[in-house]
Amino acid sequence: MSRLLINRRRFLMAAGMAASTLPLAGCDAFDGFLQNRSPVRDVLASANNLTYRVQRLLMDADRLAPEFAESEIRQGQRPNGSTDPTDPEYIALQQQDFAGYRLGITGLVEKTLSLTLTELRNMPARTQITRHDCVEGWSCIAKWTGVPLATVLDEAKIKPEARYIVFHCFDLMDLGLSGPAAYYESIDLIDARHPQTILAYGLNGRPLPVANGAPLRVRIERQLGYKMAKYISAIEVVSDLSPFGRGRGGFWEDLGYDWYAGI
Numbered sequence: 411m412s413r414l415l416i417n418r419r420r421f422l423m424a425a426g427m428a429a430s431t432l433p434l435a436g437c438d439a440f441d442g443f444l445q446n447r448s449p450v451r452d453v454l455a456s457a458n459n460l461t462y463r464v465q466r467l468l469m470d471a472d473r474l475a476p477e478f479a480e481s482e483i484r485q486g487q488r489p490n491g492s493t494d495p496t497d498p499e500y501i502a503l504q505q506q507d508f509a510g511y512r513l514g515i516t517g518l519v520e521k522t523l524s525l526t527l528t529e530l531r532n533m534p535a536r537t538q539i540t541r542h543d544c545v546e547g548w549s550c551i552a553k554w555t556g557v558p559l560a561t562v563l564d565e566a567k568i569k570p571e572a573r574y575i576v577f578h579c580f581d582l583m584d585l586g587l588s589g590p591a592a593y594y595e596s597i598d599l600i601d602a603r604h605p606q607t608i609l610a611y612g613l614n615g616r617p618l619p620v621a622n623g624a625p626l627r628v629r630i631e632r633q634l635g636y637k638m639a640k641y642i643s644a645i646e647v648v649s650d651l652s653p654f655g656r657g658r659g660g661f662w663e664d665l666g667y668d669w670y671a672g673i
């Protein structure tokens with residue numbers, strides 16, 4: 411399946427230009443492009459829905475992304491997006507090497523969890539060497555170690571009405587005039603339960619560095635890079651994505667990217 415790869419800066423410029431040609435100039439116009447009933451957005455959303463349904467129909471739910479040999483790791487994982495969060499809560503945790511970190515799992519679960527890094531590291535682990543594809547057009551092969559998300563969800567016992575997993579992150583993104591917005595992401599339960607979907611705390615045999623999302627980031631190997639939330643502060647199990655951000659299921663999705671970024 412072909413996919414239009416666009417440079418992110420160009421994308422944001424294009425979004426800004428589209429907004430500035432609207433009758434109302436300024437940030438109201440930018441908001442207008444993004445608001446729920448914008449025709450532009452509806453077209454994007456319906457095309458994305460179609461891709462999602464077609465891929466889900468054609469795809470074996472457990473099909474694995476390709477895995478590679480150690481010798482195919484050619485460089486460190488290229489840090490992208492946020493690489494050094496300055497948010498006070500994050501800095502405080504980082505200063506103590508994340509000893510005080512707790513991963514909360516809340517929402518539509520029988521049992522709310524609050525897990526330390528030690529507890530996460532003591533759960534069954536999976537290591538995989540996979541290729542990360544960023545929408546900007548670059549790739550990187552790296553070795554990731556973590557606990558399968560399915561294991562954590564089984565521990566929390568998700569309720570029957572659950573449909574999506576939302577990842578909340580520590581880092582705020584600067585949207586210029588629109589002000590800061592928290593990075594967040596979401597996936598469906600098929601991706602959540604996929605064997606290669608892990609909450610990673612290790613990269614290339616070492617603890618996950620800050621630049622790549624310490625202390626915990628998700629790997630969703632059949633999707634593009636922006637789905638793989640770094641700096642995860644909490645996981646919420648939900649039935650509806652509309653309450654989060656601008657309601658499209660992720661920080662970049664709220665700016666127009668596809669929610670389903672299957673590759």
Ligand SMILES: Nc1nc2c(c(=O)[nH]1)N[C@H]1C(S)=C(S)[C@@H](COP(=O)(O)O)O[C@H]1N2
Pocket residue numbers: 487488489490491492542543544545579580581593621622623635636637638639640641
């Ligand atoms: N919290 C958070 N997660 C994030 C991002 C970000 O800016 N903040 N950027 C995303 C994008 S676009 C990519 S390509 C990958 C980059 O991961 P890396 O820095 O380990 O290469 O993280 C994704 N997850």
Ligand SMILES: [Mo]
Pocket residue numbers: 490543544545546635636
């Ligand atoms: Mo990306």
